[in-house]
Amino acid sequence: MPGQRHHRAWWRPTIAEFTASGMHRLDFAVRRGVHPESVRSWQRKVAAARVARPILLRVEMAEAEPVRAVAVLEVIAGPGAVRVAVGTDPGYVGAAIARDADAAAVVPRLPVPAAVR
Helix, strand or coil: CCCCCCCHHHHHHHHHHHHHHCCCHHHHHHHHCCCHHHHHHHHHHHHHHHHCCCCEEEEEECCCECCCCEEEEEEEECCEEEEEEECCCHHHHHHHHHHHHHHHHHCCCCCCCCCCC
16 A cells, blocks of 8 residues: 555565565566565565574583583584583593594584574
8 A cells, every 4th residue: 555654574575575576676566556665675674684593503411421510511603613511520521521522523513404504
């Protein structure tokens, strides 16, 4: 409807329809009864919102060894990962880190699913 304000909930499917239609912006704007500059502006806003992704992909808690109380927290952000070992005995924690580093060198990491990227 001409002159009516539309919100993001209305524009998102409308811009998806515009993109799928292959029509020129002016033709689509006339057909939908909106200003062509609004179509262009909202197309940019919707595209910019689509690019935003959460940086924190996964947090895992590894198995803890109850005798020495060592826990490993792994934070995966994008292509990198940070592992933090927490425990009460510094010598044992250091040995656990070294053991995990040797195991990580042998076992390849699982790829991050494309849907998460």
